[in-house]
Amino acid sequence: MEAAINIPINSTAQASVATEQMIIFEDVSKFYGEILGVNRVNLSIAPGITSLVGPNGSGKTTLMNLMTGLIQPTRGRVKVLDFSPSDPEVYFRHVGYCSQFDSFPAGHTGYEFIYSYLRVQGYGKKVADQMTWQALERVGLTEPAKRKVAGYSKGMRQRVRLAQSIAHHPTVIVLDEPLNGLDPMARADAIRLFRELANSGLHLIISSHILHEVNAMSDRVIFIESGYVKAAGDVEGVRNELEEHPLQILVRCDQPSTLAARLFQESHIVEVRIHDDRMGMFVKTRNTDMFYELLHHAVLEYNLNIETVATVDNDLNAVYHYLIGARQEGE
């Protein structure tokens, strides 16, 4: 069996965040009979946008369902801001979940869907009405609010679910594929809303298949595959820990051969490939900091004329490729 990986997220950034502001998974496993959902997950998640990425069936939704108490762990413990899902009356005042379940009470309008949800929680008529309109306004759904949900497009249904999840002003918002079905404008608006919410100190846990959007909006990413958390943290930090995949750096300069000869003297340099036009090179290094320091020295020493220095494979796509594999990318 694959060994569990215990990865505190963003350990430096989170050091100052109190436990009661964190989402914590302590050695959490979930089995559906003999089928593995997730296994031995240890996570501590601070406020901000945390994205879950992984192929279909990797355990993203299981993690979200565990976080929201829809399922209970077979082993271990989940705590959200020091609250437990076993006390829903307190817990769900702080947590909102925009699930993928595409089912709405029959005959309800978008407005009634959210209003009824708030009334069930115990809000009075006037307050529930105000909160409903506020949530609908946030997702840009005030105009069709009085139409039946059954007649909504996929994107509108997604937005009304999103409105429901934020209507009661939660501190933790869990969003399962919230960008699915949204057109590009609505996606941009949704991402802007997520950023606004995160900037105001909330937790947003988002699962998504669209890596470039995850890359653009996330403060940190959890990579999950086959029920195991493979890595977690900010993308750059995770990339730096992938020692078996040396970082590729593009350098465009006027003396690539000279620079290559100098670089090969260092043990952290794994590979240098000079471009056909003899005006640049790809460098693979196991230690980025030492490479940049070396480059500075080389510039001074050989009077190099540097045109470009850029990392090639430290974005989310590359990290996903290395961790989870090219064959599963984009699933």
Place this chain on the structure above:
Amino acid sequence: MNASLAETPSLGSSWPLWRRQIVGILRLEIKKNFLSKRALPMYLLAAIPVVILMMLAVFDRGMQRGVRTNLSQAFIVFSNLHEGLILRTVIFFGCAWIFMNLFRGEVVDKSLHYYFLSAVKREVLVVGKYLSGLIASCTLFLLTTIGALFFLLLPRGLQANLDYIFDGPGWAQIVDYLGITILACIGYGALFMVIGLFFRNPIIPALLVYGWEWLNFLLPPMLKKISIIHYLHSLVPVPVNEGPLAIIGEPTPSWIAISGMLAVTAIVLGLASVKIRRMEIQYGSE
């Protein structure tokens, strides 16, 4: 737009909060389940006894002659109809439809998460859903009972009925029948809600219960007591003849029948709460 969310309004303390939550659940459930097209079969079922007695009142004058001239005889007819058709069939299947769907229907529709993601104790959810079923079933089946009584008494004329109801035993009997109808909804409702929670396919256990309730008159006295119909039968104001094969048992005193049924209902609801508290949303495996 300002990014920070406004202060969450306070929801207040437990009892007033639970009351508001139950009202919220009732409002939603009644609209969703009882004012929608899916309730149509239930309304048709509830109308059967009323339609039968209406047709008898209007068309079958010969058959009704004896009944019309003898109100005591009319109530004997009604007693048999109430137990045989209204209690054992209409309320039984009506409650099965209403209460088994309260949770099972949500699982089939994949909409139970709507409640499970709300800041509501699951025990409160059980109470709210049960009450919504009770309000719907009591309203519907009380109307059935009243409608059936109305068409039974209609051919006798106003004055004779008023005399029987207000100067005779009629009023007490009517109140008894309405009370039995409510008790039947309470008992069968709790039973079917639990069946809907514990069984993926609740039809089979419901049919087994149906058989058990129908064969109750053949059971030895000890076994008779493990049924709802036995206690309801003990409460009827006009005795029902169960036929020559019936094994006659000592009727249970009214106060024991009523308090016993309420106590068993409370226990069953407690069981439902435990079940719902541990319930997970795994629609895929249902």
